[in-house]
Amino acid sequence: MTTSLPIRVTVNGRVYERTVEPRLLLSDFLRHELELTGTHVGCEHGVCGACTILFDGAPVRSCLLFAVQAHGHELMTVEGLSSDPNHLHPLQQAFHEAHGLQCGFCTPGFLMTLLPFVQSHPDPTEEQIRLAISGNLCRCTGYENIVAAVKLAAAKLSGRPAAHLALTGHHAPSQGGGA
């Protein structure tokens, strides 16, 4: 029974059928078998959050699941946020505008952790945001601009004007044209 098992998984709306070894981590299945390399692998023991995906709609660590456990389930990875390569999801757009990333390694995990959060929190407090991202590590930004990006994303998604948002320091988005 250490032999490979057939699985059928829906990822970003598309059904995949593969045969996998039971020990194959879901994170490696997504990257190596499905070539969905947007899901990043950092620590591989559940600390960094870079590999976070949606499993039946809820954010989970894909490095702490075996691919066989995803059989019959519905997954969403960062590739599923926007079907148009020229058009970012509002959450991604907010990260871009508020400079919520530098190297970008942690970003897919942040986005997938935050997607259900911004959908269910139209006007989150800073404390709520910081608790929501408490399981995701970012070594570049110092988190300030990620928090600002979440506020901006929540405003975009709920149709509120974002002008009142105090984006931090030099990284505030330029208002048209500026460098």
Add this chain to the structure above:
Amino acid sequence: MKPAPFAYYAPHTLEEATGLLADHGYEAKLLAGGQSLIPTMNFRLAQPAVLIDLNPVAELAYIRTDADGGLCIGAMTRQAQVEHSRLVAEAAPLLHEAMPLVAHPPIRNRGTIGGSLAHADPASELPAVLLTLGGRVQAQSRRGVRTIAADDLFVGIFTTSLEPDEILTEVQFPPVPPRSGFAVTEVARRHGDYALVGVAAWVVLAADGRCQQARLSFFGVGEGPVFAHRACALLQGQRPEPALIAEAAQVAATADVDPQSDIHASAAYRRHLVAVLGRRVLTTAFARAAGG
């Protein structure tokens, strides 16, 4: 960093699962939420030959009250479901308050209440909550079903009194009597990390305002959750004045716990935290019991 090979079984009923565990016993591991087991497998600290995945066993995920008003939670209920359950908030306020301290939201989406108890990490919250509330678990094997009190469940570091062929199936919390107050807190390096020291308290006041019962358990300071017998005895039958509460917390720090030093904190710092956090939770719990 990949797990060693294993045979994988995904039973859909508890009967199938107990049968598989009876057949494979010592070489098998049960996979619940996997939020502790899979990291240890990724590091190859654990290399079980057989993995029995309980996730498809739907009958193990539920939250309900029993006839006495006690709370029964199926072992495979996700921590996030426990956290957001109104039934839990009403029937077991201490458990409700402890849930946000357990790791991070994505971990709680997957982690289970039964898995956390069976794993018995000495720094984890849920064993101390179960011990404080005087809860029990139900264990099932092909040989039958038995109930294990929290006092008898935790026997050492990552060790419970569950037999190799037994599955923890249900967690039971007794009903909450009137004039009860609860509180739980912890100190961790970062929110969601394992606690350096944590403590859970349940107190019951008598009609005259004296302490009818105090139950206090610490985590992160021993081989499992540590019940503060001496501190609780000191409070019994007394008026919960600030001086007495401080004295009880000090007794807990000096006589009830025997913390070790490690890379995270010294034993002396842990003792200090026991006294400070013990005083805080007792103060809060007594105030809540008094309706304040």
